[in-house]
Amino acid sequence: MDTISNGTYMKTLLRTCWCRPAAPRFRNRRSWLYRIRPSVVHKPFVPIDCAPRLDYAWDAAAPTPNQLRWKPFDVPTRQAAEVDFVQGLHTICGAGDCRVRQGIAVHVYLCNASMRDRALYNADGDFLIVPQLGALLITTEFGKIRCEPNEICVIQQGMRFNVAVSGPSRGYILEVFDDHFQLPELGPIGANGLANPRDFQTPVACYEDRETDYEVVCKYHGKLFAAEQDHSPFDVVAWHGNYVPFKYHLDKFMAVNTVSFDHCDPSIFTVLTCPSGKAGTAAADFVIFPPRWSVQEHTFRPPYYHLEQHQILHAYLSARSAGNCMSEFMGLIKGRYEAKEESFHPGGASLHSIMTPHGPDASCFETASNSELKPERVADGTQAFMFETSYSLAVTNWAAKLTNKLDDDYYKCWQSLKKHFSF
Incomplete structure (x- = not known):
């Protein structure tokens, strides 16, 4: 346990960490999170149905070399049903195997309702989210991110997040299993150009000390599992590190x-x-x-x-x-x-x-x-x-x-x- 002081107020918090200590120093990514409760305080995970939306069965459909094009994907209406971000995930294509950390998947999300007392984390890889219709208010363990069309957001492997929407929402997701997203090498371009590091934004800690019935959904081996807990998972009072969610305006x-x-x-x-x-x-x-x-x-x-x-x-x-x-x-x-x-x-x-x-x-x-x-x-x-x-x-x-x-x-x-x- 660590004690954090702001000069007049002291509170004991539990410290957790994401890290990859075996990586070379220049590639090491880690973050320390100071929580009110450790994230291990939840009941066992049980499978939940996601078929046929979330799908990693690459051999199920017959292969075709033809050029393919899809017209705009339909967004559900509230008259039909309320569909949140998790329920609205649909896989279009992909390759590889998340279990051996090699490959990618491409999804769309089609939703019209906020996730409420529900969080998702991806144990398989990173999500690069590209909103096309409607802004997303994403609550993460690191703080809040508002991501609008013409912006992108990256939620890295293992990070819990909740998505709130204000109406019909549609967008694309690139999921990678091999590694994490990084800036491309500039080579002869030099020091400046393309996406510059200064323009990427990370959230500020914004914690919830809220006791309520909460569902944490885990995507593991391409399947969805849910665990119940009696408090919000977004109870991180402070954090420091470089393994973080981030957004970027195109x-x-x-x-x-x-x-x-x-x-x-x-x-x-x-x-x-x-x-x-x-x-x-x-x-x-x-x-x-x-x-x-x-x-x-x-x-x-x-x-x-x-x-x-x-x-x-x-x-x-x-x-x-x-x-x-x-x-x-x-x-x-x-x-x-x-x-x-x-x-x-x-x-x-x-x-x-x-x-x-x-x-x-x-x-x-x-x-x-x-x-x-x-x-x-x-x-x-x-x-x-x-x-x-x-x-x-x-x-x-x-x-x-x-x-x-x-x-x-x-x-x-x-x-x-x-x-x-x-x-």
């Missing part, structure tokens, strides 16, 4: 780009990355496509068509290709995505699997190929993002069977692309 991102010619790879838009066990390869990158200037010359400015050994030639410009060795899950927070302005909507999603070709739709290709190459603003009022991973992602049964949401006509957006080659 408007703070300092985009870099070419000022001469050619289209850079999307890694220049990486906000956060989670490394894999393979050096130089990410388990997952969180990438955004923010408002910015486009100034390249002698260049097809939109994203080029992705496929190994593939090239489309134009009379004046060429859309180069690249080996697509990553899986790309895209979502749209707001606005109109520049490569598919008419058909990709906020609250929806797309999945382009490893070595499956994709790129701008026919309308975007024709417009970009015939535009005057003068400096222009791109993506104003828009925020698209991508969960990119080196893993080959499998779609869950739930996502594969959303017949009213899967866009069967997605492939048609490329069918009118014309041949422009001539001798």
Whole structure:
């Protein structure tokens, strides 16, 4: 036990700690929490039903290499039922195994009610939460975080949290098992650029000394378990350390780009990355496509068509290709995505699997190929993002069977692309 003094008031608290003492010093993450009661004071965990929403059975649905796109996911209405954040978790795709700490999962949350006397913690990995509709008031053991659309929040492994909403809420979640999210290396960019450390925010301790019936939900091995206790788990009076939840506003991102010619790879838009066990390869990158200037010359400015050994030639410009060795899950927070302005909507999603070709739709290709190459603003009022991973992602049964949401006509957006080659 430790005694903490503020000069006039003394109170005895129990100290707990998250730490990874075997890690190298530069990678060590730990936090000390000073609690009114230790978090071990709860009854046994018992399984609770989460099927078919939360799903890590990657072999249940038949694999498909096709490009997939989902229309905006439906948010439950209060007239139908009250659905909180835990009940509103739905898995779309993923790969790997949380039990061996390797892989990722992609979820959406679709809810309309606050969690009340209920908390969740993820024993499997970290959550990167991307709100799209409605603000989230997240109470954590470290304090409170308000996360609105165009902001992101990371709740790391093991941290208890409660989500309150003020109405219909929808968003995306990237879950990683391998490691924790970190800033990408800047290399020749230098000391400043992309997401800067100064712009990340952590909560201030804000404790509840409240005795009430409380349910703590644990996600363990991809399943949900619940334990009862007689007090709030958010009874942390003070904390210190660097293993903490945090949030970041996407408007703070300092985009870099070419000022001469050619289209850079999307890694220049990486906000956060989670490394894999393979050096130089990410388990997952969180990438955004923010408002910015486009100034390249002698260049097809939109994203080029992705496929190994593939090239489309134009009379004046060429859309180069690249080996697509990553899986790309895209979502749209707001606005109109520049490569598919008419058909990709906020609250929806797309999945382009490893070595499956994709790129701008026919309308975007024709417009970009015939535009005057003068400096222009791109993506104003828009925020698209991508969960990119080196893993080959499998779609869950739930996502594969959303017949009213899967866009069967997605492939048609490329069918009118014309041949422009001539001798």
